[in-house]
Amino acid sequence: MNSAFFSPMDMDQKEKQKEQSSSPIYVHNPHLDALKDDILYHFSLGTGSHNLPAMFGDVKFVCVGGSPWRMKSFTEFIAAELAMEDPKSEYPNICAGTDRYAMYKVGPVLSVSHGMGIPSIAIMLHELIKLLHHARCTDVTIIRIGTSGGIGLEPGTVVVTKQSVDATFQPKFEQVILGKTVVRSTDLDQSLAQELLQCSKGLNQFETVIGNTMCTLDFYEGQARLDGAFCSYTETDKQEYLLKAKEAEVCNIEMESSVFAAMCKLSGLRAAVVCVTLLDRLKGDQLSSSHEVLNSYQLRPQILVGSYIKQQLKAKAENR
């Protein structure tokens, strides 16, 4: 597979027409047009200082995850999958001017870290959506690859999110604007979720399920853990809460999916969340598995999403 194949530079007329009828990235902000330059501060990038269409115009897949190390390792993995390895194996961090986020790119695949929690991923997504908009990208699929706590699942199970729900099991995200709460939908692309599930069945390397994902604002008290600095509830209270979550079809718990779903939906990005479960929260709270085991689990979303991207690019190449 030739990396130039995915470059907008060699598109023929037919492809150009296809491109024009395809889905852009929406920003919903009339004020942006008035900005002379747009500084994407937390990426250390900007429209005045960087040629964003040249740097990012060919992006078709964006993978995001909490840890910068994991997003670098995903870049190396996807480069090998797509046979697009740099012979020197060098993948420079595009956001090297800041330590807030790390960003890597191989062909049409962008890999970005987002830190932990809703506020951290929201800052990244605001700037990523503007970046894709300024770069005039179209038909972009975005997938969060992460880790989570499972409910009643064997550790290492991969969960493709059907719906992201809050701590009361409602499919909504509350955004505070000018001090008032606005409720946003957390719908994800159901066809993408099904395609990922099918892809995993084809791979047949690990258990993958589809289910709801609970997104919380806290890792300890917010997820009913008994091992934080503070805990005012009993083991029985914890079990009752997690079993209620299970009844609401919650398969796993993490800390970013709700705002990710809400913002991607608003901007027209086809979005999915693929998280591995590191432990079964019905059986414990501490991450006591060995580093080797935890690392092997963390590779699973990368393997699934890498395989899916490869499949999609192959199908696209065959349809040309």
Place this chain on the structure above:
Amino acid sequence: MNSAFFSPMDMDQKEKQKEQSSSPIYVHNPHLDALKDDILYHFSLGTGSHNLPAMFGDVKFVCVGGSPWRMKSFTEFIAAELAMEDPKSEYPNICAGTDRYAMYKVGPVLSVSHGMGIPSIAIMLHELIKLLHHARCTDVTIIRIGTSGGIGLEPGTVVVTKQSVDATFQPKFEQVILGKTVVRSTDLDQSLAQELLQCSKGLNQFETVIGNTMCTLDFYEGQARLDGAFCSYTETDKQEYLLKAKEAEVCNIEMESSVFAAMCKLSGLRAAVVCVTLLDRLKGDQLSSSHEVLNSYQLRPQILVGSYIKQQLKAKAENR
């Protein structure tokens, strides 16, 4: 100044008695005693794998900030201030086994990064409070040194927080536990805030004020910025909101102070928040100052807090 001076190893009897009557770090969790080992997962540390009292028992000051680079540079700065430089100038990252947080230590001063936003700092604080508890630390002062947007202040002004307020200007933090909202106080140590203000007056290097700090869950829509991917309000709406904040004595806006204040109060840590303002939000939203200017602003909380710690340690040494 001798680094061994601050070590618990050379305390005389009188000092031991003083230590016994001093303030411990409180965890409020009866379940912790039942844990064989306590794994501080996001620090890659634990009671089974590390001798926490030997590593951290002498800690008297903890400084926390969003950026790992800034917390490393603070460590180098405070080492020079206290004349405790490592001749090889090596400050190893104590959390080198993970990329979630970075941690450095020089004598009695611990420096820890916390990422961006309430959930990210909350995970760090749960594990930090447990670490200080397991290490049997006493009389610990903790200061967040950060960046913020100012309201009606000259950029570069340092704000010592009087009270952390939410997006409706109320001095409270809402913690969700088992799906229910619990309201916590965001009181900070007023005497510590006054001591920091006095220290800055003595330094006389930059403007420092005391005032309320608004803590939001989002950097763009949550802080009434006009330059995010989404914006549904006008410049007039923005100005009205920020002026209402100013009426409520809000001097600056950031994203971590409320949960920091709430958790430190619960655990008996003497806590303060010292943030520099990078811009005046009444005049703009984009961080368009040069990197040199922004970097010089970001040094100011470090200079103030470094000077305060030096003063305190000197006074303590003289009282012995």
